[in-house]
Amino acid sequence: MLHEEVVGRVRAMLLDGEIPPGARIPERDLCEKLQISRTPLREALKVLAAEGLVQLLPNRGSRAARLTDKDMRDLFEVCQGLEALAGELACERITDAEISDVADAHAAMVRHYGDRDLLQYYRCNRFIHEAIIAAAGNPVLSGLYESVTARIRRARYVTPMTPRRWALAVQEHEAILNALQRRDGVGLSHILRAHLRHKREEVMQAGFAETAPLEQARAS
Amino acid sequence: MLHEEVVGRVRAMLLDGEIPPGARIPERDLCEKLQISRTPLREALKVLAAEGLVQLLPNRGSRAARLTDKDMRDLFEVCQGLEALAGELACERITDAEISDVADAHAAMVRHYGDRDLLQYYRCNRFIHEAIIAAAGNPVLSGLYESVTARIRRARYVTPMTPRRWALAVQEHEAILNALQRRDGVGLSHILRAHLRHKREEVMQAGFAETAPLEQARAS
DNA sequence: CTAGCCATTTTTGAATTCAAATTGGATCGT
DNA sequence: ACGATCCAATTTGAATTCAAAAATGGCTAG
Numbered sequence: 001m002l003h004e005e006v007v008g009r010v011r012a013m014l015l016d017g018e019i020p021p022g023a024r025i026p027e028r029d030l031c032e033k034l035q036i037s038r039t040p041l042r043e044a045l046k047v048l049a050a051e052g053l054v055q056l057l058p059n060r061g062s063r064a065a066r067l068t069d070k071d072m073r074d075l076f077e078v079c080q081g082l083e084a085l086a087g088e089l090a091c092e093r094i095t096d097a098e099i100s101d102v103a104d105a106h107a108a109m110v111r112h113y114g115d116r117d118l119l120q121y122y123r124c125n126r127f128i129h130e131a132i133i134a135a136a137g138n139p140v141l142s143g144l145y146e147s148v149t150a151r152i153r154r155a156r157y158v159t160p161m162t163p164r165r166w167a168l169a170v171q172e173h174e175a176i177l178n179a180l181q182r183r184d185g186v187g188l189s190h191i192l193r194a195h196l197r198h199k200r201e202e203v204m205q206a207g208f209a210e211t212a213p214l215e216q217a218r219a220s
Numbered sequence: 221m222l223h224e225e226v227v228g229r230v231r232a233m234l235l236d237g238e239i240p241p242g243a244r245i246p247e248r249d250l251c252e253k254l255q256i257s258r259t260p261l262r263e264a265l266k267v268l269a270a271e272g273l274v275q276l277l278p279n280r281g282s283r284a285a286r287l288t289d290k291d292m293r294d295l296f297e298v299c300q301g302l303e304a305l306a307g308e309l310a311c312e313r314i315t316d317a318e319i320s321d322v323a324d325a326h327a328a329m330v331r332h333y334g335d336r337d338l339l340q341y342y343r344c345n346r347f348i349h350e351a352i353i354a355a356a357g358n359p360v361l362s363g364l365y366e367s368v369t370a371r372i373r374r375a376r377y378v379t380p381m382t383p384r385r386w387a388l389a390v391q392e393h394e395a396i397l398n399a400l401q402r403r404d405g406v407g408l409s410h411i412l413r414a415h416l417r418h419k420r421e422e423v424m425q426a427g428f429a430e431t432a433p434l435e436q437a438r439a440s
Numbered sequence: 441c442t443a444g445c446c447a448t449t450t451t452t453g454a455a456t457t458c459a460a461a462t463t464g465g466a467t468c469g470t
Numbered sequence: 471a472c473g474a475t476c477c478a479a480t481t482t483g484a485a486t487t488c489a490a491a492a493a494t495g496g497c498t499a500g
Contacts, residue, residue: 037485074360081305140294257455
């Protein structure tokens with residue numbers, strides 16, 4: 001197994017919650033689960049610690065990082081900034097074909113909204129946002145965006161969505177597509193910022209913070 | 221030596237150019253220079269690779285990453301986005317005392333401009349930008365900014381500055397301080413974007429890209 | 441019966457060891 | 471003499487081993 005693969009596997013376990021936030025990570029167990037020795041696993045853990053997904057405690061091993069309300073706010077704020085930037089750049093660089101792809105995804109998303117199919121709605125939603133990032137043609141930006149969104153994804157897609165919020169989100173997405181088609185970079189960046197701000201308010205209000213998960217439930 | 225210390229030492233060597241861009245990194249040599257074994261060094265290299273400072277070649281070791289023109293453009297663009305975001309947030313959160321610090325640094329910077337003391341000018345310049353980032357009160361943002369600026373720092377501060385450009389930069393900094401004192405977030409973010417765009421044009425025009433460093437000069 | 445202390449065990453951190461891949465050079469063939 | 475191929479030596483990647491730190495459990499004393 002390649003180094004990057006180990007990092008990817010462990011990252012997925014953290015993001016999927018297979019290793020829950022705050023849980024200790026016993027190297028030995030993970031090693032045999034992944035069928036590797038401790039050396040490559042420890043390399044991966046250090047990389048993930050630098051990404052903010054893992055917390056290293058000197059001489060006491062590592063834990064899955066836990067997001068506080070503040071962390072969540074900070075991540076959303078940065079995400080807002082990155083998407084706004086991506087929106088501006090995308091309007092300068094996106095091709096007609098790419099706009100067409102986004103329009104298709106948007107149409108599909110609106111259909112799923114009509115069906116109240118939240119899962120498929122989110123799939124299209126995510127595709128659209130990622131397409132805008134990709135259209136910015138800036139790998140540094142893409143990398144940071146990927147890293148930031150990965151950490152808030154669960155919160156973003158698990159928070160219950162009220163009919164009121166959902167309708168607003170769809171409306172905002174109409175504006176997003178519109179600005180993109182007009183290649184109105186400044187307009188798009190404003191809409192994206194507002195869109196993310198609303199999403200953040202939604203998530204923060206739901207109080208998703210990964211606080212105090214109790215070290216471990218102990219069977220008595 | 222602690223893990224983070226190893227990462228820091230090697231990062232410094234890369235950023236200072238002690239290990240020049242494109243140079244191969246012989247693990248063995250670095251190990252004895254740092255007085256550690258290969259295991260912790262390799263952990264550090266993988267972390268630095270994730271940061272984009274080191275390029276890992278499977279089964280062929282690692283090299284100090286080399287920035288192309290495109291990389292430089294991408295990094296500056298992201299930096300622009302981050303500073304713009306920080307500017308907006310800072311205007312909401314900065315204290316009067318912090319504004320006062322920035323004003324002092326600005327005054328000192330203008331004096332150094334008058335003396336044509338580029339080194340001291342840059343010191344104040346950097347302090348101001350970092351103070352704005354810090355005032356945003358967002359550690360995620362600070363971390364990304366630190367990582368991005370570190371990679372372009374040499375280009376940013378080594379590019380020769382024409383009198384024309386320098387005067388413009390000082391003028392822009394006047395506007396930056398002014399917007400900050402008025403707590404005009406939108407205005408500040410616009411000025412910062414323009415400021416960074418000009419800096420980027422300056423650097424890109426100077427053609428700083430770290431291209432073709434010749435594998436190694438060979439004494440015949 | 442509880443609290444505090446010490447020995448044991450477990451787990452982490454790092455050096456060493458071992459295997460695999462690559463590189464450079466030498467030999468052989470054309 | 472030139473080129474291809476094979477072998478040795480170096481270097482990388484990962485497992486194992488060793489040492490140090492922390493957690494655990496038991497023991498004794500109050």
